[in-house]
Amino acid sequence: MSNVPELLRVGTGFALSAVDPAGTPGLPEKKTVRKDPKTWAREQLVDLGAQLATQQEMLFATAKADPKDKRRLLLVLQAMDCGGKDGTVKKVAGTMNPQGLHIVGFGPPTATELRHDFLWRIHRALPKPGLVGVFNRSHYEDVLVVRVRKLAPKRVWLSRYPQINDFEQELADAGVTLVKVMLHISFEEQQRRLLERLRDPTKFWKYSPADVDNRAYWPAYQEAYHDALAHCSTDLAPWYVVPADRKWYRDWAVAHLMLHAFKGMNLQYPPANFDPQRERQRIEEGVSQT
Amino acid sequence: MSNVPELLRVGTGFALSAVDPAGTPGLPEKKTVRKDPKTWAREQLVDLGAQLATQQEMLFATAKADPKDKRRLLLVLQAMDCGGKDGTVKKVAGTMNPQGLHIVGFGPPTATELRHDFLWRIHRALPKPGLVGVFNRSHYEDVLVVRVRKLAPKRVWLSRYPQINDFEQELADAGVTLVKVMLHISFEEQQRRLLERLRDPTKFWKYSPADVDNRAYWPAYQEAYHDALAHCSTDLAPWYVVPADRKWYRDWAVAHLMLHAFKGMNLQYPPANFDPQRERQRIEEGVSQT
Numbered sequence: 001m002s003n004v005p006e007l008l009r010v011g012t013g014f015a016l017s018a019v020d021p022a023g024t025p026g027l028p029e030k031k032t033v034r035k036d037p038k039t040w041a042r043e044q045l046v047d048l049g050a051q052l053a054t055q056q057e058m059l060f061a062t063a064k065a066d067p068k069d070k071r072r073l074l075l076v077l078q079a080m081d082c083g084g085k086d087g088t089v090k091k092v093a094g095t096m097n098p099q100g101l102h103i104v105g106f107g108p109p110t111a112t113e114l115r116h117d118f119l120w121r122i123h124r125a126l127p128k129p130g131l132v133g134v135f136n137r138s139h140y141e142d143v144l145v146v147r148v149r150k151l152a153p154k155r156v157w158l159s160r161y162p163q164i165n166d167f168e169q170e171l172a173d174a175g176v177t178l179v180k181v182m183l184h185i186s187f188e189e190q191q192r193r194l195l196e197r198l199r200d201p202t203k204f205w206k207y208s209p210a211d212v213d214n215r216a217y218w219p220a221y222q223e224a225y226h227d228a229l230a231h232c233s234t235d236l237a238p239w240y241v242v243p244a245d246r247k248w249y250r251d252w253a254v255a256h257l258m259l260h261a262f263k264g265m266n267l268q269y270p271p272a273n274f275d276p277q278r279e280r281q282r283i284e285e286g287v288s289q290t
Numbered sequence: 291m292s293n294v295p296e297l298l299r300v301g302t303g304f305a306l307s308a309v310d311p312a313g314t315p316g317l318p319e320k321k322t323v324r325k326d327p328k329t330w331a332r333e334q335l336v337d338l339g340a341q342l343a344t345q346q347e348m349l350f351a352t353a354k355a356d357p358k359d360k361r362r363l364l365l366v367l368q369a370m371d372c373g374g375k376d377g378t379v380k381k382v383a384g385t386m387n388p389q390g391l392h393i394v395g396f397g398p399p400t401a402t403e404l405r406h407d408f409l410w411r412i413h414r415a416l417p418k419p420g421l422v423g424v425f426n427r428s429h430y431e432d433v434l435v436v437r438v439r440k441l442a443p444k445r446v447w448l449s450r451y452p453q454i455n456d457f458e459q460e461l462a463d464a465g466v467t468l469v470k471v472m473l474h475i476s477f478e479e480q481q482r483r484l485l486e487r488l489r490d491p492t493k494f495w496k497y498s499p500a501d502v503d504n505r506a507y508w509p510a511y512q513e514a515y516h517d518a519l520a521h522c523s524t525d526l527a528p529w530y531v532v533p534a535d536r537k538w539y540r541d542w543a544v545a546h547l548m549l550h551a552f553k554g555m556n557l558q559y560p561p562a563n564f565d566p567q568r569e570r571q572r573i574e575e576g577v578s579q580t
Contacts, residue, residue, distance in 0.1 A: 061495035089389045098388045099379045099426070105389070136389070194573050204562040205351035212572050272494040282502050283484050 002026050004256040008240040010233035016226040021186040022245040026253070041252040048255040049095025055262035056132050058269055060100045063130025065270035070175030073261060074126070074133040075254075078140050079183035080221060081211040082193035084244050085136050088183065091251045092258065093134050102127040105136040118142040118160065119167055129175060139164060143228045148220045161231040168237040178237040179261045181254055182229060183244035187218055292316050294546040298530040300523035306516040311476040312535040316543070331542040338545040339385025345552035346422050348559055350390045353420025355560035360465030363551060364416070364423040365544075368430050369473035370511060371501040372483035374534050375426050378473065381541045382548065383424050392417040395426040408432040408450065409457055419465060429454060433518045438510045451521040458527040468527040469551045471544055472515060473534035477508055 004026035024037065033040040062069050075093070077085045093101055104125040113121045119139055127133030143164070147157045168178060185193075197207040214221075233239035240257055244250040294316035314327065323330040352359050365383070367375045383391055394415040403411045409429055417423030433454070437447045458468060475483075484501060487493040504511075523529035530547055534540040 065495055086389065090387045093388050094384075096388075097380045098383050098386075098391050098424075099376065099393050099395070101388050103389050134388075191573060191576075195570065198566045198570050198573075201562075202559045204566070205355055205560050207562070207564070207569070209564050209569060209572075212569065212576060215573075215576055269492045270495050272491075272497070274497070274499050276488045276494070279497070279499060279502065280485060280488050282499075283481055283488075283505075286481075286502060286505055 002256060004253055005240065005260045008242055008253065008257070010229045010239040010241060014226075014230055014233070016184070016222060016229065016241065019184055019241050019243060021184045021189060021243050023243040024246065024249045025243070026256070027249065038246070038248045041248045045091070045095070045248075045251055045255055048252070048259055049092070051259055052092075052255060052262065053096050055259065055265075055267055056096045056100045058267035059132065059262070059265070060097075060130045061270055062267060063128075065273065067129075070129040071177070071265060072127045072129050072131050072133060072175060073177045073179065073258070073265070074135065074171070075258060076135045076138045076140070076178060076180040077183065078138060078144070078181070078225075079244065080185060080190060080218075081208075081214060082190045082197075083183040083185045084247060084250055085183060086206075087247060088181075088250060088254055089134055089136060091247075092254045093132070095255070096132060100131055101134065102131045103134045103136065106138060106141060119163070122167075126171070126176065139167070140228055140232075144221065144224045147224045148217050161228070164232050165234060165237075168232070168234065172236040177261050177265060179257055180233075180237060180239045181257060182225060182239065182241045183250060183254075184241050185244045187215070189245045190215065292546060294543055295530065295550045298532055298543065298547070300519045300529040300531060304516075304520055304523070306474070306512060306519065306531065309474055309531050309533060311474045311479060311533050313533040314536065314539045315533070316546070317539065328536075328538045331538045335381070335385070335538075335542055335545055338542070338549055339382070341549055342382075342545060342552065343386050345549065345555075345557055346386045346390045348557035349422065349552075349555070350387075350420045351560055352557060353418075355563065357419075360419040361467070361555060362417045362419050362421050362423060362465060363467045363469065363548070363555070364425065364461070365548060366425045366428045366430070366468060366470040367473065368428060368434070368471070368515075369534065370475060370480060370508075371504060372480045372487075373473040373475045374537060374540055375473060376496075377537060378471075378540060378544055379424055379426060381537075382544045383422070385545070386422060390421055391424065392421045393424045393426065396428060396431060409453070412457075416461070416466065429457070430518055430522075434511065434514045437514045438507050451518070454522050455524055455527075458522070458524065462526040467551050467555060469547055470523075470527060470529045471547060472519060472529065472531045473540060473544075474531050475534045477505070479535045480505065 007025040027037055027041065030037060059071065059073065062071065077088060079085050089103060093103065106121070106125075109118075109121065122139045125133075125135070142152075143157050143160050146152050147154075171178060194207070194211060197203040229239045229241065242250055242253045242257070297315040317327055317331065320327060349361065349363065352361065367378060369375050379393060383393065396411070396415075399411065412429045415423075415425070432442075433447050433450050436442050437444075461468060484497070487497040519529045519531065532540055532543045532547070
């Protein structure tokens with residue numbers, strides 16, 4: 001494995017402003033791979049995707065064989081608008097078996113959700129044991145948009161950092177391996193992507209005028225992201241910042257992070273809970289159709 | 291489009307016993323495609339998959355743009371054990387964006403589910419508007435295994451045919467386009483696949499000794515399938531029988547059936563509900579980051 005997880009992990013001394021959204025940490029040098037880095041990364045993604053699919057199947061099989069084994073993987077994706085959350089789901093989660101995925105998008109809370117605490121809807125959306133969950137936005141919105149757009153007073157969102165850390169400790173105890181990823185794009189790249197959505201009629205549906213209003217709050221969002229990541233990157237549930245101006249690097253890096261998390265789970269195909277030799281006999285000697 | 295839907299559709303005079311599980315209805319002749327049919331069908335699946343993904347995106351976009359538009363697609367998969375339901379989900383649903391899929395597997399009903407009528411759990415599992423649902427087994431189990439293994443008296447399962455037809459009419463009225471597919475394998479092919487699962491330790495988890503017990507009931511299951519399909523293939527919700535001994539034919543045919551259903555929905559990308567020119571100006575003249 002590469003050192004991608006180390007390079008992208010939010011640790012002591014972290015400063016979001018020091019991360020280059022166009023960077024490609026951990027990517028081998030061009031002279032080593034002897035081809036265009038984009039081509040190389042896209043090819044690698046196919047191989048990483050096949051490995052992810054195998055790990056996912058072992059996880060699924062493990063839960064089926066042993067109902068007491070509660071392990072599951074949960075990818076949490078956060079990003080500014082146009083940051084590439086949907087694209088990452090399609091390209092990275094899309095390499096796995098859709099039957100073993102549990103993908104949930106979180107929009108503005110509904111009236112029902114607002115009657116509960118901010119973690120209520122998150123609890124209900126957790127993947128079952130054996131599955132790979134993906135959160136497209138998450139409980140972190142409650143310390144991001146809620147803070148920036150002043151949807152709750154400071155004492156409320158400040159108290160959520162330790163609440164989130166406690167919650168994620170609880171998840172870890174319940175068998176959930178968390179992979180928390182911020183897809184980090186630049187202000188200029190967001191502009192390019194918004195303009196692209198306006199040029200292509202098959203992309204109009206992705207565009208919302210509110211996205212432009214939000215650009216006025218860019219620095220406040222960056223500060224909110226910095227604080228959330230700095231406060232809530234723990235040993236059990238680290239945050240990773242993936243430079244995301246280049247989509248091919250983004251997908252390659254997220255696939256790496258997921259594979260790294262899977263490998264930490266030491267998954268294997270479960271042994272037979274029957275006697276294969278005896279079963280072969282039963283089938284071969286079994287009744288015929290007539 | 292090909293005539294695959296016509297060829298596979300359950301209509302008047304249907305006899306399940308007359309369908310060859312190793313057949314390849316609608317596949318062009320070898321001399322036309324100038325290559326091995328398996329290779330050809332696998333290549334075609336890539337193209338069909340790309341078309342399915344586009345249709346799925348248009349469906350998703352339509353629901354997002356107009357909350358009153360309740361349309362969605364639901365693929366119902368039924369088959370004998372080893373019939374290829376899981377493989378079909380992986381290969382055909384796997385060509386689409388996992389974020390727009392809603393896949394539900396139905397096992398033996400739980401204690402809670404048994405306290406309700408047989409359609410209760412089905413109602414709760416329906417895809418939301420804009421999504422593509424896949425049922426891996428379905429309400430049809432209640433006229434298949436329930437009949438064959440005598441889990442309910444005859445008058446009960448007999449009364450379910452009209453109940454199912456009423457239910458599916460209700461679904462159609464609610465915007466659900468149903469694609470009901472029986473993957474049809476032979477008794478011999480089931481034996482080959484069971485033995486293969488016993489040869490490969492990475493497949494042990496898919497094997498259950500109960501599958502062999504079920505083989506003793508093969509003729510009764512075929513009769514139950516025949517009756518269910520004959521009674522519940524309606525204009526609004528037709529049944530298709532896909533010969534499934536050849537996996538490459540199976541995937542190609544199911545992709546065809548889904549694409550046919552999508553095309554009947556006449557989907558398009560929704561128009562902009564904003565003024566693209568004005569939005570471009572707002573972005574270009576907008577605040578800068580500093």
